Amino acid sequence: MANTYRMNALDQALVSTGSRAYAAYGTSSDANVRYLTSFRTSDPVIYLKRLNEEGLIVVPAMEVERAALESPCTVISRADAGFFDILKEEPDPLKATGRMIADLAGGSILVPPEFPFGLAQAISSHQPIQLDLDTLSAMRSQKTLSEIGMMRESQAAAEDALETALALIRRAKPTGELLVTPEGTILTSEDVRYAIHATLLRHGCRGVDTIVASGDETSVVHLRGTGSLAANAPIIIDIFPQNEETGYFADMTRTVVRGEASPEIREMYAVVSDAKTLAFSLLRSGADGSALYRAVVSLFEDAGYGTEPDGFVHSLGHGVGIEVHEAPSLSTRGGPLAAGNVVTIEPGLYYPGIGGVRIEDMALVTDGGYERITRFPEVFCI
Amino acid sequence: MANTYRMNALDQALVSTGSRAYAAYGTSSDANVRYLTSFRTSDPVIYLKRLNEEGLIVVPAMEVERAALESPCTVISRADAGFFDILKEEPDPLKATGRMIADLAGGSILVPPEFPFGLAQAISSHQPIQLDLDTLSAMRSQKTLSEIGMMRESQAAAEDALETALALIRRAKPTGELLVTPEGTILTSEDVRYAIHATLLRHGCRGVDTIVASGDETSVVHLRGTGSLAANAPIIIDIFPQNEETGYFADMTRTVVRGEASPEIREMYAVVSDAKTLAFSLLRSGADGSALYRAVVSLFEDAGYGTEPDGFVHSLGHGVGIEVHEAPSLSTRGGPLAAGNVVTIEPGLYYPGIGGVRIEDMALVTDGGYERITRFPEVFCI
Numbered sequence: 001m002a003n004t005y006r007m008n009a010l011d012q013a014l015v016s017t018g019s020r021a022y023a024a025y026g027t028s029s030d031a032n033v034r035y036l037t038s039f040r041t042s043d044p045v046i047y048l049k050r051l052n053e054e055g056l057i058v059v060p061a062m063e064v065e066r067a068a069l070e071s072p073c074t075v076i077s078r079a080d081a082g083f084f085d086i087l088k089e090e091p092d093p094l095k096a097t098g099r100m101i102a103d104l105a106g107g108s109i110l111v112p113p114e115f116p117f118g119l120a121q122a123i124s125s126h127q128p129i130q131l132d133l134d135t136l137s138a139m140r141s142q143k144t145l146s147e148i149g150m151m152r153e154s155q156a157a158a159e160d161a162l163e164t165a166l167a168l169i170r171r172a173k174p175t176g177e178l179l180v181t182p183e184g185t186i187l188t189s190e191d192v193r194y195a196i197h198a199t200l201l202r203h204g205c206r207g208v209d210t211i212v213a214s215g216d217e218t219s220v221v222h223l224r225g226t227g228s229l230a231a232n233a234p235i236i237i238d239i240f241p242q243n244e245e246t247g248y249f250a251d252m253t254r255t256v257v258r259g260e261a262s263p264e265i266r267e268m269y270a271v272v273s274d275a276k277t278l279a280f281s282l283l284r285s286g287a288d289g290s291a292l293y294r295a296v297v298s299l300f301e302d303a304g305y306g307t308e309p310d311g312f313v314h315s316l317g318h319g320v321g322i323e324v325h326e327a328p329s330l331s332t333r334g335g336p337l338a339a340g341n342v343v344t345i346e347p348g349l350y351y352p353g354i355g356g357v358r359i360e361d362m363a364l365v366t367d368g369g370y371e372r373i374t375r376f377p378e379v380f381c382i
Numbered sequence: 383m384a385n386t387y388r389m390n391a392l393d394q395a396l397v398s399t400g401s402r403a404y405a406a407y408g409t410s411s412d413a414n415v416r417y418l419t420s421f422r423t424s425d426p427v428i429y430l431k432r433l434n435e436e437g438l439i440v441v442p443a444m445e446v447e448r449a450a451l452e453s454p455c456t457v458i459s460r461a462d463a464g465f466f467d468i469l470k471e472e473p474d475p476l477k478a479t480g481r482m483i484a485d486l487a488g489g490s491i492l493v494p495p496e497f498p499f500g501l502a503q504a505i506s507s508h509q510p511i512q513l514d515l516d517t518l519s520a521m522r523s524q525k526t527l528s529e530i531g532m533m534r535e536s537q538a539a540a541e542d543a544l545e546t547a548l549a550l551i552r553r554a555k556p557t558g559e560l561l562v563t564p565e566g567t568i569l570t571s572e573d574v575r576y577a578i579h580a581t582l583l584r585h586g587c588r589g590v591d592t593i594v595a596s597g598d599e600t601s602v603v604h605l606r607g608t609g610s611l612a613a614n615a616p617i618i619i620d621i622f623p624q625n626e627e628t629g630y631f632a633d634m635t636r637t638v639v640r641g642e643a644s645p646e647i648r649e650m651y652a653v654v655s656d657a658k659t660l661a662f663s664l665l666r667s668g669a670d671g672s673a674l675y676r677a678v679v680s681l682f683e684d685a686g687y688g689t690e691p692d693g694f695v696h697s698l699g700h701g702v703g704i705e706v707h708e709a710p711s712l713s714t715r716g717g718p719l720a721a722g723n724v725v726t727i728e729p730g731l732y733y734p735g736i737g738g739v740r741i742e743d744m745a746l747v748t749d750g751g752y753e754r755i756t757r758f759p760e761v762f763c764i
Contacts, residue, residue: 029411042707043707060696061695062695063603066602066605069605093715094515112500113476113498113501115499115500116497117498118496118515131500133476194584198580201583206590209424221445325424
């Protein structure tokens with residue numbers, strides 16, 4: 001994913017802190033590493049970018065060829081980076097890796113907050129190491145056209161999966177408190193989650209911890225849901241697929257009722273939908289995430305809903321990218337939104353004994369406002 | 383996953399380093415955090431275990447109820463842990479989190495190597511922080527009966543998926559250099575990988591970066607494979623599913639040829655199979671991982687194969703658990719194996735222009751030897 005803008009942002013951080021090189025370390029499940037290297041691996045690799053140079057990655061010899069195919073970085077083997085020579089003097093692999101990074105940097109090193117403490121300590125025996133708080137997080141929050149394209153693909157997968165889920169729910173008939181399929185079986189969270197994941201898989205995406213919760217479960221925000229789905233009660237479906245190839249996520253939520261919604265849920269749905277409309281009306285480059293959050297809190301309060309202990313208990317939204325939750329934050333914390341951010345708007349209300357409602361769309365922030373990435377319309381009683 | 387043994391191991395580390403509390407931090411994609419908390423989350427949580435006390439996790443208020451359902455740890459909200467009071471004096475969330483952890487610990491803190499550097503620095507303004515190199519890694523390498531059961535489940539999923547893959551390959555007919563299905567289409571890596579992932583999904587597992595590589599691709603160890611599968615040439619299938627619910631992996635590899643194998647591949651297969659047999663004959667508690675590795679290298683060398691630049695270019699095996707690669711290591715590094723370790727034995731040979739062969743089984747190390755967890759027989763020409 002390295003491109004000119006990103007190299008400049010890291011270079012600027014190096015210059016402003018007087019550092020010689022920027023380092024990251026981890027497997028590709030570390031979002032910074034995956035972002036900087038585009039390399040997929042279950043074993044940790046080293047990323048290092050010296051001032052005004054291309055980024056490089058250090059991998060085991062057997063991975064050099066594959067890394068060169070997958071990563072835009074310069075690829076060198078641990079052997080060529082001097083690792084095995086260092087090991088002769090320093091047999092502890094962690095300490096040897098620290099010294100190798102220090103040698104490669106040839107000066108003080110800047111690292112992101114997620115950099116592992118053990119390796120940082122090993123490096124600091126040889127070169128000064130400094131914490132960089134925000135550069136990578138800011139870079140990652142600023143999506144390129146190519147990244148936006150990848151996120152649209154993940155979103156298309158999410159919407160196809162949601163369509164599959166709704167079709168399953170629609171063909172089941174409310175029978176007492178249950179949903180009964182035409183085959184006479186009771187429809188469960190597991191059935192719907194499996195159908196969602198199977199659809200995501202066909203799109204090259206994987207769904208993890210997908211929420212298909214119903215009835216009382218919906219009043220607990222992130223409960224994934226289990227067992228029979230409730231009729232005439234909210235069903236929250238929160239889908240956040242990651243594309244296996246690109247690593248980019250999408251994130252969307254719908255709350256539906258199969259049958260008749262209670263008056264309380266009906267009212268909550270209307271207010272949550274209004275809150276979403278309000279938030280989108282305020283969404284644009286330069287707006288502050290905390291201002292959007294506060295506007296939604298006011299709307300909820302005017303309608304008689306609070307933020308604690310129940311009600312609107314979470315943030316209004318968050319950035320999405322190579323992690324499902326990343327910068328910026330639309331919460332009390334907030335901060336200015338910028339063109340190129342991809343964020344969710346996801347107001348929700350949760351009351352034990354009544355249930356929960358959440359609606360979540362994803363959008364690209366632009367100078368004048370936003371481009372909605374979510375195409376799926378709101379659906380409620382089905 | 384916390385149990386008496388594990389608490390004792392952490393307590394021993396605390397006592398031997400004179401520390402007051404053990405801390406970990408991350409989302410559930412951090413293996414230490416998932417292992418210690420059994421909590422699944424896309425947002426980072428704090429794990430803290432004070433000397434001779436149960437472990438606790440600190441989560442946002444909205445996650446308290448779910449965390450209490452999922453985790454055996456004591457669950458407290460950030461509010462109850464004093465986070466929002468601290469934020470009034472220290473508005474930077476990272477620094478405030480560091481101070482909160484320091485306050486909760488009430489003394490010096492021990493952390494694993496993967497602990498984030500940024501948070502370690504924030505803690506160190508308030509309490510001393512020390513690196514613990516091996517305790518968690520050693521605890522995780524020592525599987526409980528319950529963990530072994532979970533890994534057997536993941537392995538069963540892998541074997542069902544492999545059976546699906548082989549069925550697809552068997553029904554395709556070698557036609558020139560390609561495999562052609564009864565429907566007249568060309569069988570691809572993508573087809574087989576999709577079938578594997580769909581089967582894993584039915585078992586509640588997900589496959590990530592599954593390898594279905596053929597022909598020339600197989601000489602590059604971890605190339606995932608793309609496009610048409612080659613007839614009369616090695617097809618390496620490496621499946622390492624993670625159970626979504628439990629988090630535990632399995633890991634297995636088979637190399638098959640649909641049609642006729644070349645004499646070179648035939649000979650490589652025979653030697654790799656012998657190497658696997660030899661390694662298993664040496665596998666037991668007390669044996670050193672590096673001794674097994676060296677024995678296999680000798681066998682390969684006696685048969686005319688080397689370790690660089692081509693040949694047996696990787697380690698002989700590795701621990702498997704809540705990460706696909708974890709301690710112990712069966713490589714030049716090595717170290718003594720212990721009863722309760724679950725490891726792979728995976729000799730392989732790779733030659734550009736000829737191809738690659740790898741066979742991988744997973745086994746539980748016992749006092750007298752091992753219990754093989756992999757049930758799937760070796761298969762070669764099909």
